[in-house]
Amino acid sequence: MxxxxxxxxxxxxxxxxxxxxxxxxxxxxxxxxDIEIESIFNPATNTxxxxxxxxxxxxxxxxNVVGRIAVFIDRDALDHHKVPTxxxxxxxxxxxxxAAFMLFDAAKKWLKEKGMEAMIGxxxxxxxxxxxxxxxxxxxxxxxxxxxxxxxxxxxxxDYGFKDYFKQFAYLKKLSDGFPERALxxxxxxxxxxxxxxxxxxxxxxDEFVDYFVDVYNTIWEAYYENYSPLLxxxxxxxxxxxxxxxxxxxxxxxxxxxxxxxxxIVMPDINQVLIKLKNGKLNLINKLKFAYYKxxxxxxxxxxxxxIYPEYRNTGIISALFYQLIKILKDKPRQEEIELxxxxxxxxxxxGIYDKMGGKQINTHITYMxxxxxxxxxxxxxxEFDNKKY
Numbered sequence: 087m088x089x090x091x092x093x094x095x096x097x098x099x100x101x102x103x104x105x106x107x108x109x110x111x112x113x114x115x116x117x118x119x120d121i122e123i124e125s126i127f128n129p130a131t132n133t134x135x136x137x138x139x140x141x142x143x144x145x146x147x148x149x150n151v152v153g154r155i156a157v158f159i160d161r162d163a164l165d166h167h168k169v170p171t172x173x174x175x176x177x178x179x180x181x182x183x184x185a186a187f188m189l190f191d192a193a194k195k196w197l198k199e200k201g202m203e204a205m206i207g208x209x210x211x212x213x214x215x216x217x218x219x220x221x222x223x224x225x226x227x228x229x230x231x232x233x234x235x236x237x238x239x240x241x242x243x244x245d246y247g248f249k250d251y252f253k254q255f256a257y258l259k260k261l262s263d264g265f266p267e268r269a270l271x272x273x274x275x276x277x278x279x280x281x282x283x284x285x286x287x288x289x290x291x292x293d294e295f296v297d298y299f300v301d302v303y304n305t306i307w308e309a310y311y312e313n314y315s316p317l318l319x320x321x322x323x324x325x326x327x328x329x330x331x332x333x334x335x336x337x338x339x340x341x342x343x344x345x346x347x348x349x350x351x352i353v354m355p356d357i358n359q360v361l362i363k364l365k366n367g368k369l370n371l372i373n374k375l376k377f378a379y380y381k382x383x384x385x386x387x388x389x390x391x392x393x394x395i396y397p398e399y400r401n402t403g404i405i406s407a408l409f410y411q412l413i414k415i416l417k418d419k420p421r422q423e424e425i426e427l428x429x430x431x432x433x434x435x436x437x438x439g440i441y442d443k444m445g446g447k448q449i450n451t452h453i454t455y456m457x458x459x460x461x462x463x464x465x466x467x468x469x470x471e472f473d474n475k476k477y
Contacts, residue, residue, distance in 0.1 A: 087152070087185060089192055092142035098124065100144055100151050102367065105178045108236075114227045115234050116358040117367040123176070126211055127156070133321050137161045139200075140211050142176070143192055145185055153179035155189040157196050158211040162315035167204065168466060169458070172197040174207035175217060178235075179242065186242040194459060204458045206251055207243070208233065215391045219254045219429070224450025229389040229426045230332075230357040232256065233452065240453075248455035252468040255438065256428030257446030261416060269443045273410035276403035283345075284411045287338035289330065296323045298340050298347035302394050331377070332357050336419075337388060339411045341395075341404050349395040351408040356387040356426070386423040388416075405440060433469055 092101050102120050109115035127142065129135035138160040145153035156176040164170050174193040179186045197205050210217035216231030220239055228234045259265075277284065287295050296319050304316040326333070337353040360380040364373045390412075395404050416422050427446050430437045458465055 087145055087147045087188060089188065090144045090146060092127075092144060092154075097142075097144060101142060101154050101176075104144075104151050104154050106366065108178055108180070109234075114225060116227060116362045117365060118361065119369055120367045121369055123367075126217070132212060133318070134158070134160050134162075134211050137315070138211070141196060143189065145179070145189055147185070152182065153177075153185045153189050155193055156211065157193040157205070159197070159200055159202065160211065167206075167456075169203040169463065170201060171204040171206055171456070172200065172202040173209045173211065174205050175209045175211065177208050177239070179239075181236070181238050183242060183245065186239075187246055190242075190246050190457075194457070198459055203460065203463075204456055206454055206456045207248070208235075209454060215429075219452030219454050222451050222453050224256070226450070227358065227362070228450070229256070229387065229428060230354065230361075231389070231391065232428060232450075243455050246457065247461075248457045249465050250467065251454045251456040253432040254429035254452040254454065255432065255448050256426055256450045256452075257430075257441040257444075258424055258426050258449045259441075259444055259446045260424045261422065263445060265413060266443060266445060269406065270410065270413075272403060273406040276407040277410060281344045282404075282407070283342045284407065285340050285342070286336050286411070286415070287333075287340070288335055289326075292323060292326060295338075295340065296326065299350055302347050302350055302396060305396060306394050331381075334388075336415045337412060339408050341399075341408055343399070348399045349393070349404045349408060351390065351393045351405070351412065353388050353390045353412055353425070355381070355385045356389050357381070357385070359385050359387060386421055387426060388422055388424075389426045389428060391428060400436075405437075409440075409444065431468070433467075 090097065092098055102123060105115070106117055125131040127140055138158060140156060140158035142156045143154065144151050154176065155174055157172065157174045159172045174190070177189065179189060193205060208220050217233055219233060220243060221228070221233055221235050222240050225237060276282065300317050300319050300322055304314075307314045308316065333354055337355070339351045340347055341349040360377055363380050363384065364376055369377070393405060393408065416425070426449075427441045427444070429452065430441065454468075456465070
């Protein structure tokens with residue numbers, strides 16, 4: 087077996103085609119769009135390349151591609167861990183431990199040469215709400231952006247020396263079951279407090295809402311990390327414009343206190359219910375027409391995938407009130423039958439408690455692993471130091 091760096095257009099095509107071949111007979115796997123995956127590795131579309139780098143490899147057994155992996159360094163996030171840490175992701179491999187270990191060895195070697203002392207994986211070269219974590223429980227069709235993989239991948243990672251850094255849970259709430267009366271009353275009370283107001287996103291006012299989002303998001307993470315590199319308004323605006331085909335304005339909510347933005351909740355339709363019908367990840371004319379049709383007729387689930395609350399408002403009930411706005415909107419969207427609440431880390435008991443109070447049922451678990459290159463360095467699971475900060 088030998089490794090080939092992904093450089094040529096042929097290499098890129100083979101990188102995209104491998105999972106399509108491996109999961110060909112697995113009804114639970116949903117093929118992501120080729121353009122989405124390639125955009126992650128394109129410096130023109132992924133701002134992580136401004137202060138980071140990435141490399142991809144294919145693993146060949148004679149003339150057949152039997153594995154792939156991507157490795158990356160986000161230098162803006164190096165202080166997010168106890169030691170300098172890179173990432174690996176987009177791992178796929180036939181059921182052959184020697185092949186998997188060759189891919190991990192290549193990732194480790196490259197990262198060590200760049201001064202890294204550990205790697206986490208499988209993760210994304212970008213934000214953590216998509217392509218992040220290894221599925222270990224709940225091997226059913228996943229919601230949009232959540233990874234799906236073969237069960238035997240867990241043995242590859244753990245046998246190589248990766249350890250459970252943190253777990254990520256997804257919860258499912260069937261809308262027909264209703265919501266606990268106590269939770270609704272608390273949300274109504276919070277909503278009615280003087281000075282509080284709530285608005286959903288509108289593309290007609292995109293610049294205003296981008297300002298709100300960036301303000302809240304950067305305030306949260308600047309309090310978390312000393313050397314945090316802030317999100318840029320132009321990047322978020324570009325992301326929203328490019329995502330217009332898959333977003334619903336009425337599912338993105340902002341909270342205000344006397345006109346000051348203090349929180350947001352972003353929910354999106356589960357586009358995997360559409361992509362499963364496109365099969366091959368190509369966005370040609372036929373698939374564009376299919377996408378438009380099935381988006382209107384096939385989506386019965388939405389996914390709440392990112393929320394943020396100003397630090398000093400985290401215990402005010404704002405997050406409950408934001409979900410309450412969504413609940414009221416969903417009553418007017420009869421095709422929506424359920425909402426997936428994902429993901430929440432095992433280090434975040436407050437959010438887990440909110441999902442429990444909403445009547446959510448845990449449906450899957452993903453794990454983000456860490457591999458320390460020096461085995462004598464004590465391993466520490468991730469803990470939410472943010473909860474212990476004072477403001």
